[in-house]
Amino acid sequence: MNDAQILELSCAGVATAIRERRVSAVKTMEATLARAQAVQPKLNAFLRIDAELALDAARLADKDLARGHLRGPLHGVPMAHKDMYYRKGVASSYGGKIGPSRPAPSTATALERLDSAGAIQFGVLNMAECAFGPTGHNTHYGHCRNAWNPAYITGGSSSGSGTAVAARASYAALGSDTGGSIRLPASFCGVSGIKPTYGRVSRAGAMPLSFTMDTVGPLARTVEDCALLLAALAGADARDPVAEAREVPDYMAQLARPVAGLVIGKPRQYFYDGCEPEIAALMDASLEKSRALGAKVVEVDLPDFESWNAAATMIISAEAAALHGNWLRTRPQDYSSQVRARLEAGLAVPAASYIDSLRLRGVALDAFCREVFSKVDVLHAPVVAFQTPTIAETDLNPGPELSALLAKVTRLTRPGNFLGVPALSVQAGFSKAGMPVGMQLLGRPFDEATLLALGHAYQGATDFHSKAPPL
Amino acid sequence: MIAPITPELAGALVAAQGVTPTPESAAADARFATLVLGNAAKAFAQLAFEEEPSGYTAALRKHAP
Numbered sequence: 452m453n454d455a456q457i458l459e460l461s462c463a464g465v466a467t468a469i470r471e472r473r474v475s476a477v478k479t480m481e482a483t484l485a486r487a488q489a490v491q492p493k494l495n496a497f498l499r500i501d502a503e504l505a506l507d508a509a510r511l512a513d514k515d516l517a518r519g520h521l522r523g524p525l526h527g528v529p530m531a532h533k534d535m536y537y538r539k540g541v542a543s544s545y546g547g548k549i550g551p552s553r554p555a556p557s558t559a560t561a562l563e564r565l566d567s568a569g570a571i572q573f574g575v576l577n578m579a580e581c582a583f584g585p586t587g588h589n590t591h592y593g594h595c596r597n598a599w600n601p602a603y604i605t606g607g608s609s610s611g612s613g614t615a616v617a618a619r620a621s622y623a624a625l626g627s628d629t630g631g632s633i634r635l636p637a638s639f640c641g642v643s644g645i646k647p648t649y650g651r652v653s654r655a656g657a658m659p660l661s662f663t664m665d666t667v668g669p670l671a672r673t674v675e676d677c678a679l680l681l682a683a684l685a686g687a688d689a690r691d692p693v694a695e696a697r698e699v700p701d702y703m704a705q706l707a708r709p710v711a712g713l714v715i716g717k718p719r720q721y722f723y724d725g726c727e728p729e730i731a732a733l734m735d736a737s738l739e740k741s742r743a744l745g746a747k748v749v750e751v752d753l754p755d756f757e758s759w760n761a762a763a764t765m766i767i768s769a770e771a772a773a774l775h776g777n778w779l780r781t782r783p784q785d786y787s788s789q790v791r792a793r794l795e796a797g798l799a800v801p802a803a804s805y806i807d808s809l810r811l812r813g814v815a816l817d818a819f820c821r822e823v824f825s826k827v828d829v830l831h832a833p834v835v836a837f838q839t840p841t842i843a844e845t846d847l848n849p850g851p852e853l854s855a856l857l858a859k860v861t862r863l864t865r866p867g868n869f870l871g872v873p874a875l876s877v878q879a880g881f882s883k884a885g886m887p888v889g890m891q892l893l894g895r896p897f898d899e900a901t902l903l904a905l906g907h908a909y910q911g912a913t914d915f916h917s918k919a920p921p922l
Numbered sequence: 923m924i925a926p927i928t929p930e931l932a933g934a935l936v937a938a939q940g941v942t943p944t945p946e947s948a949a950a951d952a953r954f955a956t957l958v959l960g961n962a963a964k965a966f967a968q969l970a971f972e973e974e975p976s977g978y979t980a981a982l983r984k985h986a987p
Contacts, residue, residue: 648982649982650979650982693979697983697986755964755965757961758961758962758964758965759965760961761957761958761959761960761961761962762958762962762965764958765958765959765962768954768958776939776940776941779940779941780939780940780941783941783942792947792950795936795941795943795947795951796950796951796954796955798935798936798939798941798951799927799932799935799936799951799952799954799955800955800958801955801959804958804959804962804966806975807962807966807969808962809975809978810969810973810974810975810977811962811965811966811969811973812975812977812978812981813973813975813976813977813978813979813980813981814969814970814973814977815965816978816981816982816985817981817984817985820981820985824985849946849947849950850946850950851950851953854950854953854954871978871982895985895986895987896981896982896983896985896986897982897986897987898986898987901987
């Protein structure tokens with residue numbers, strides 16, 4: 452296989468090729484490193500590339516395979532991750548100036564599990580400062596740029612994860628999703644990404660932003676890849692008190708579940724308020740494709756998403772302000788003006804209102820499941836209601852205009868975090884401007900398998916996910 | 923109808939927690955808090971007296987397939 456053929460493989464595809472010794476881990480790593488270094492000047496996706504360490508690890512992977520030892524389903528697969536996952540003794544940047552002063556005391560559970568599955572980390576990826584920004588701007592390390600057109604935003608906060616995977620510069624990447632930070636870059640960059648149910652994947656060793664809303668999950672080229680990664684990541688963890696002990700389904704096996712007969716809900720409220728016609732048309736086309744696969748599509752009424760979005764905003768802001776309080780007091784100059792302003796706003800949330808927001812979550816989830824999942828298996832919606840903006844259009848100083856922009860970007864993703872339900876972002880097509888547009892599928896708590904099966908079937912009937920950006 | 927949080931109140935809250943606001947940031951903090959409190963007020967008013975945050979974890983498990 453030549454480099455182009457290697458890089459065109461999905462994560463599952465390259466794992467199989469390495470396992471079957473059609474390509475070596477070293478050759479795969481060399482191709483990936485060359486690609487990463489080639490796209491970096493255009494995309495600014497990477498904050499560090501550890502070429503020599505990664506090549507050493509790839510040589511060991513090949514030796515293991517030669518003596519018949521397969522480490523796991525990701526044996527030898529090169530990956531880079533959002534720079535907020537701790538590796539013992541190494542300081543993660545958190546996309547800003549706060550992280551570099553804090554060498555990690557232990558390795559993140561998510562990284563340990565990918566290591567155990569055989570994946571090889573070769574670098575760390577750009578991200579929004581402290582994972583507190585949905586556009587991909589970063590004043591400390593430079594803005595991350597969209598692989599489909601570097602003038603456009605990547606979405607955030609897992610900005611480097613989205614654009615590196617789209618650029619074929621990493622087979623998959625960890626992101627994190629507190630208000631949309633996996634789904635937004637997946638949508639803007641045209642890759643697949645899953646925000647698991649709150650507690651499905653351990654947060655231990657992942658930089659916290661909002662401990663009651665943070666989720667850890669993968670971005671990858673295909674839904675099948677997401678299933679492969681999630682299978683490696685999910686499960687109980689004594690290091691994370693909210694990591695759920697329930698059995699992890701065989702996500703890969705369940706990809707083959709039939710989607711005929713599934714009932715998909717199209718929301719009557721909230722998600723299409725102010726939605727641009729071109730986005731709505733792509734959503735309708737994706738629903739039509741699902742119908743052709745045998746799914747039934749019905750319209751559903753939603754409970755009060757507007758108030759849930761406000762409550763989610765209070766929780767994230769108050770928890771982020773508390774977590775960053777000491778640094779806000781002692782090192783305010785180390786934050787960008789935008790992040791400092793957003794963290795400061797969290798200090799103005801009254802304690803009783805923060806607690807009311809937490810009290811509302813169980814009530815909201817009950818209402819959502821009663822009113823939606825009694826009628827449908829999956830809720831289908833856009834990830835964002837507007838076309839991808841440029842970096843310049845969204846490069847704003849703190850003020851009402853920036854606040855309105857940030858609220859608009861996360862409006863359709865944040866309620867999923869408040870409810871804690873799983874949400875899968877899958878590309879639904881391209882805008883007339885040539886930029887990817889994503890849809891999100893929301894499911895019952897811990898029912899990632901249904902979303903993955905539907906997303907996989909959809910990708911089997913479409914080819915958006917197989918198109919590479921013209922870099 | 924809830925009263926808006928004023929920039930003076932927001933600024934005082936922030937300063938009381940050891941962070942120094944600017945007039946502009948205090949005004950932004952006030953706008954933010956007023957907006958989210960206003961949007962959530964109706965839902966908060968309907969919360970049962972006994973409702974507590976742990977109800978959320980129970981709901982997650984209850985609605986799993």
